Amino acid sequence: MGSNMAEAHPVGFQHVVEAKRRGAKVIHIDPRFTRTSALAHTYVPVRAGADIAFLGGVINYILSDEKDFREYVLAYTNASMLVNEGFKDTEDLDGLFSGYDPETNTYDQSTWQYASHEEHGRSTGNSHVARDTASALRHESHGSPLPGGDVARDLTLQDSRCVYQILKRHYSRYTPEVVEQVCGVPQDTFLEVCEAWTANSGRERTTALVYSVGWTQHTVGVQYIRTGAIIQLLLGNVGRPGGGVMALRGHASIQGSTDIPTLFNLLPGYLPMPHHRQHETFRQWVDAIRHPGQKGFWANAEAYAVSLLKAYFGGAATAENDWGYGWLPRLTGDHGTYQQALDMIDGKIKGYFLLGQNPAVGSAHGRAQRLGMANLDWLVVRDLYMIESATFWKDGPEVATGEVVPTECRTEVFFMPAASHVEKEGTFTQTQRMLQWREQAVEPPGDCRSELWFFYHLGRLVRDRLAGSAAPRDQGILNLNWDYPVHGERGDEPSAEAVLKEINGYDSATGEPLPGYLSLKDDGTTACGCWIYSGVYADGVNQAARRKPGSEQDWVALEWGWVWPADRRTLYNRASADPDGRPWSERKRYVWWDPEAGEWTGYDVPDFEKTKPPTYRPPEGATGVAAISGDDPFIMQGDGKGWLYAPGGLIDGPMPTHYEPAESPVRNPLYHQQANPTRKVYDRPDNPINPSPPDRHVDVYPYVFTTSRLTEHHTAGGMSRHLAYLSELQPEMFVEVSPELAAERGLEHLGWAHVVTTRTAIEARVMVTDRLTPLRIEDRIVHQIWLPYHWGGEGLVTGDSANDLFGIALDPNVLIQESKVGTCDIRPGRRPTGPELLAYVDEYRVRAGVAPDRYPHVLTPRADKPEA
């Protein structure tokens, strides 16, 4: 669901095909019939942007008939925990939870907490800061913080304040009828999915859930995934073999680039980037991570933080100078990629590095991206080919419309040719958190060089320039531990293995590699570049380079590559055994307690303290790791439990709720509140948003559109549109429409059509296909269209870019853009060109009532004052 795995992840899909061969049932739920649907047993068409309604219906099905895996739910989830009396649900407040502040459009989350945590009332004014800094991204490796102390529970699950009952009430309206009305899924098809999912879960069987950016890229993206996780927890499908919620990452090492992040708000291992006000001192920063008094492994965060600073600053980091904490940069607010683009337009950003990224094609609202980049002092682009983000100033769409004049564009562009993955050594961290080492196969041609080479030498040269500077701002760079051995044919390539060793961590005194993150210290005696990767170079051996064939080891294949943390292949695998430590069933044996040996054992590395027995109960007042019971599998959570209900940590609510996308032709059938009331918006004239109900003129953009990839191309096309063998397979930008929509709009197969939003209009060839179907939403027909987003102006095959159609509206938790659903119009024929295009789009805006001073309401207004 939310994934076109066969097309976007064809290599990983071999495992689905193999599972199918062995008798697994495959269900694909997607707005259009794709190559994944072609291989599935059951395909379910769904409206883009309505997945929470669908999944909420599944939750309602499970809870109404008590089809949950009750022993698992009672022992391992927070189902029995009691929630604050002041908590009000969206059922009570018509689409809002208690604590909503219409000034900042965020929640005071104090009423969401567990009953016994009331006195810890969460600070109230910081939710919008958390949103600006996408703080929920930290939860990729651990749960949200909780106050210490035991939580009141009702193991009978009857108390009306317990999570189980709250969940049941919250989803009671998500009936099959509602699912049909909201998602367009016929009731018997929906029930077929519910029955298959529940029947294939429990002691003897597990079901895996796969998603990709079809779920992520929404203004409620995080809550989409939460809904899936709730179902999997209710059915006992987490921490067990064949279960899980599998996020398929979008590129070869995109998991790696969040673990060791290229994100503005994170440091390696999901440590938060310090905020100038919240984390003024080292102590404030560390305590904000470890939360003194809290349960779980995150309590050791000081050792991870100190070791990171020791890796950065080496001998210059001492206890006296707080390990160089003062040299770290500070966040002052939202520095996310979309805020940055807008800041460039406003002239607040002078320079920009682009590496392996092509925002002129690949980011939402391409026009804003290009106008921003056209207003820089300098821009460095490192890529394999001359991509659109390097050439927008001379032949981009804005040059055609006259908005950018090449002779006057002030941006100085430096293009640096990059080495491809076969031309450099290093690791890929794939979707399973597995690091796999890659050897260099050939020397890069000409001036092409690796990123490692670029940054190492750039850092070296900058440090040379700054040498002797006494300015406080330069001390961080001057004190960097910037010493890597070089090798290779040219003699100037930094050793990637030396970097991996630094990431693994080493003894500060001897330089010996550390065996794992448990040996990290907070006294400066260890250095570690990324605590979750610690162990990848254990025993001085590159564990990521292990390549023992699957045929020579058991099915978990521990000797292939290395998986963070601590080489565990399945996270929270303590849950694969029952509370007493015995496998739930012989068939699903994975990790279990061996009473004779007095330790956890199994096929995988146990994700639990090796010798802590299932009978262990923490003493009164215990904190940290010692507070984790012998039957608490979710050791990175503040309470050791899987969260059906999130008492904190999410900006937009403790439970997922169906909101319509920021742009939708449909009025939210479930609540008065139309769209996510906490979504991040940028109300600016250069970011117009199409009207949605209850506002008027929705019919100007009557169709739902969604975008995604084709197997034949790679994202923004930089790696495929320049290659003849790939370009010939999908040579032209096209738009897929159903025969019904084609008839309605007079579109001809292989003829031209153009798609219009408030941002722009793009053209494409028409593919009329039976793979798209209109949907019946409430009492009307809703048409969906689909576009691939691979094309741009450079390369062997060129075309308009689908991402130009989107505006900027973001999920509040992680600041991901809503680029999987929007509204549009589609018309036969090519779009106007030149300045006439602007006039054409403007004419649509006028008809839609979109004006520079008028933006959609974040909080749906109560009074019946529809916009004129």
Add this chain to the structure above:
Amino acid sequence: MAGPNSLYGPVDPAPDAGYVDAPPRVGFFTDTSVCIGCKACEVACKEWNLIPDDGFNLLGTSYDNTGGLTANSWRHVAFIEQPTAGRGAGTDSPGAFAAMPVGPPASAQTAVVAAGTAPDTGTEPGVPPAVDALAAAGTIAPPATGPQFLGMPLPDLPGRMMDAPRSDFRWLMMSNVCKHCTHAACLDVCPTGSLFRTEFGTVVVQEDICNGCGYCIPACPYGVIDRREGDGRAWKCTMCYDRIGDGLTPACAKACPTESIQFGELDELRARAERRLESLHEQGETSARLYGNSPDDGVGGDGAFFLLLDEPEVYGLPPDPVVCTRDLPAMWKRAGWAALAMAAAVVVSFGRRP
């Protein structure tokens, strides 16, 4: 070593061609039931064999922009969008589009447009009558006027065009390739010896010998072999002769992520295919069938055979291919009798003279 079946009938082609101690015959088993249409086979083939690209043409035949097997495309993934009326075949499922507000299918119309966009085949494609009926009903825009339909592959069999709303749907994908026939007509008609039988039982063109005469092209019952424009020579799949000789798997099979393309010893592949077919039948895929696996068919069995989910015609494959040498003995026999008869007539006519 010409034997009784050298021109027709079951035979092991390498020993028949004179190889002594030939290795076991190898082949491809292409299981289309697990093909995901990724086209990795097409790309891997071109990368390894250094084949030129085939031009950047949007064909409109579903996701197939290759169009067919040509001199420049030795693997070709066919995509067939196949709407059906009625419930999901062989399953309890009500069908992908059951109860959806859908109208008549687009597939017939798109096929008509597509038929006019494929690379020039030398034959003029046209319009199937069923589409005219749809257009007359006013449900879809009438296709541009064009020539009459002459048998281009359509996503559905003639006479099976549905007129009811679609309720179920299949998207069939198949990676097509040279069949490496047991009785390879291309080889038999080649006057230069450029086409030859390898010790593995496969059929390969030697590019340095081919003189571009083109006899092989009409001889192939599958329409596989083709001449390259501007070059004139005939090109086709070699089953990576340069790889298998070194014990490597052919590029396409190596690149296939789902093991839709399987390479190996032909006898083993045939047994494997039978087991797979049985398993699919047990799962209710009653339309699954093998194609080209039988040594008793018109080409003596294919070295590259297929598991299909529908009639071969649906995939653009001939239902009953026959090697053009089948009738050679009979023809020679007849020619012999004719010659004898002529001779006898001559003798008789001269013998009458006193």
